[in-house]
Amino acid sequence: MSKKVLVVDDSPLIHNLIKRAVERSGNIVCGDAKNGKEGLELYRKLLPDVTFMDINMPVMDGLEAASKIREINNAAVIIMLTAVGDEETIKKASALGVNAFLNKPFDDYKLISALANI
Amino acid sequence: MPVNIFEPFVKSLSAIFEEMAGIEVKLESTVNSEYEEIAALGVVSVINFHGKIKGRVLLDMAPNLAITIAQNLMSEQFDDERDSMVLATVSEMNNIICGKAMVPINNELGLKLWMSPPYVFTGTDTMICISKIPSASFIYYTRYGKVKLNIAFEREN
Numbered sequence: 001m002s003k004k005v006l007v008v009d010d011s012p013l014i015h016n017l018i019k020r021a022v023e024r025s026g027n028i029v030c031g032d033a034k035n036g037k038e039g040l041e042l043y044r045k046l047l048p049d050v051t052f053m054d055i056n057m058p059v060m061d062g063l064e065a066a067s068k069i070r071e072i073n074n075a076a077v078i079i080m081l082t083a084v085g086d087e088e089t090i091k092k093a094s095a096l097g098v099n100a101f102l103n104k105p106f107d108d109y110k111l112i113s114a115l116a117n118i
Numbered sequence: 119m120p121v122n123i124f125e126p127f128v129k130s131l132s133a134i135f136e137e138m139a140g141i142e143v144k145l146e147s148t149v150n151s152e153y154e155e156i157a158a159l160g161v162v163s164v165i166n167f168h169g170k171i172k173g174r175v176l177l178d179m180a181p182n183l184a185i186t187i188a189q190n191l192m193s194e195q196f197d198d199e200r201d202s203m204v205l206a207t208v209s210e211m212n213n214i215i216c217g218k219a220m221v222p223i224n225n226e227l228g229l230k231l232w233m234s235p236p237y238v239f240t241g242t243d244t245m246i247c248i249s250k251i252p253s254a255s256f257i258y259y260t261r262y263g264k265v266k267l268n269i270a271f272e273r274e275n
Contacts (some may be wrong), residue, residue, distance in 0.1 A: 010235055011213070013206040016192060056213070058235045083217025084233070086224035104214045105138045 003115065004030040006048035008039030008065065008079060010057045014104075018052055021108040025115060036045075036065030043069050043076070050118055052102075055082045055089060066096050077118050122227060124254055124269045126163065126219035127175060131258070131267050134215045139187040143258040143265060150254050158244040159264055160184060161199050163212035169224075169231035173271030177212040180263025181242065184208050200240050209238040215267075 005027055007018050012034075031046050033039035035093045036053075037060040043051060051069065055062040062080060070074050080093050083104040093101065100114050135141045159179040166174045179187075181199035188196050188207040196204050213236050220231050253270035 009209040011206055012202060013191065013210045014187075016203070056217070056233060056235060083214045084220050085217070086221045088230070090226065104210075104217065105134065 002078070003027045003049040003118075004046065005115070006030060006039065006042055006046060006051045007032040008034075008036065008042075008051060008057070008062065009054035010034050011054070014054065014081070018111065021111045022115065023110065025112040025116060035059030036062055036068075039065050040068050042056075044072060050077045050079060050115060052079050052081055053098075055080060055093070056084060063096065066098060070096060071082055079114055079118070123171075123223065123271055126222045127215065127267060127269050128256055130136045130215045130218040131158060131177075131256070131265075134211060134218065135181045135260070135265075138211060138214065139190045141183075141187065141190070141260050141262065143260050145256060146259045146264070147257045148254065149257070150252070156242055156255075156268060158246055159266055160242045161205065161238065161240050162244075162246065163209045163236045163238040165212055165216050165236045166234040167216075167231050167271070168234075168274070170229045171231070171271050172274050173269070175212065175216050175219075175270075176246070177215065177265070177266040178268070179208060179265040181240075183260055183263035183265060184264040187211065205238045205240065209236045212236050212238075228241065 005022050007015055015032045022029050031042040033042050035057045053062040066078050078098045079100045080098045081102050087105050102114050132143055135143045159178045161184040164176050183200050184204050188204040195218040196266050230256045251272045253268050256267045258265045
């Protein structure tokens with residue numbers, strides 16, 4: 001069964017790359033948001049199976065958005081996307097109980113594998 | 119500026135160009151300066167940093183190089199460096215270069231750096247006015263045009 005995926009990232013490039021890989025793998029991108037605040041609103045509305053969430057974004061960052069999504073649905077599946085994989089960032093994201101990390105740059109194989117392993 | 123601050127950015131640029139876009143870069147020259155103005159090569163992305171030190175990293179590349187990278191990543195044809203996807207590509211590339219560089223800086227030097235989301239603009243020979251912080255520019259040659267990495271950091275007041 002295909003999964004509904006929400007993409008939250010401030011880069012249109014990342015949106016396009018994820019959309020292409022997700023659709024090739026037989027899943028569906030049900031929505032995309034360019035910051036954490038928009039992502040949170042779309043999460044409430046769409047209730048996706050998986051959310052790809054960037055960390056460094058304007059307005060509301062991905063860590064805060066992930067935390068608020070957890071308040072809505074403690075079982076939400078969140079895959080963090082990050083260019084900054086330093087210990088402190090990983091520690092903060094792990095404390096939120098995110099399901100996986102995907103370091104940028106990623107290729108289609110890594111992204112589809114992360115999606116399949118959830 | 120200490121080597122252990124700018125070296126991670128320099129290493130990251132070469133690695134990310136190869137990994138993301140399949141483009142080899144060769145260092146052509148290095149310039150240390152205190153000027154407040156930089157003449158742009160074409161497409162420029164800037165990221166600001168704060169933490170125990172503050173600064174900025176400017177990634178500037180020739181229009182043809184920016185277009186080629188976007189084409190390599192998206193498998194689509196682009197004709198104009200002002201196309202939103204070309205601008206997004208340069209912006210995200212700078213984001214990834216800086217993100218990768220921040221890992222050793224934060225883990226090994228404990229500088230607790232965080233970076234702003236990138237901004238991007240275009241304009242060949244546009245003069246970019248920047249705050250007067252001593253900076254180092256690394257100019258690279260690629261078969262599609264030049265790319266410049268300008269790095270500037272100073273202590274937080």
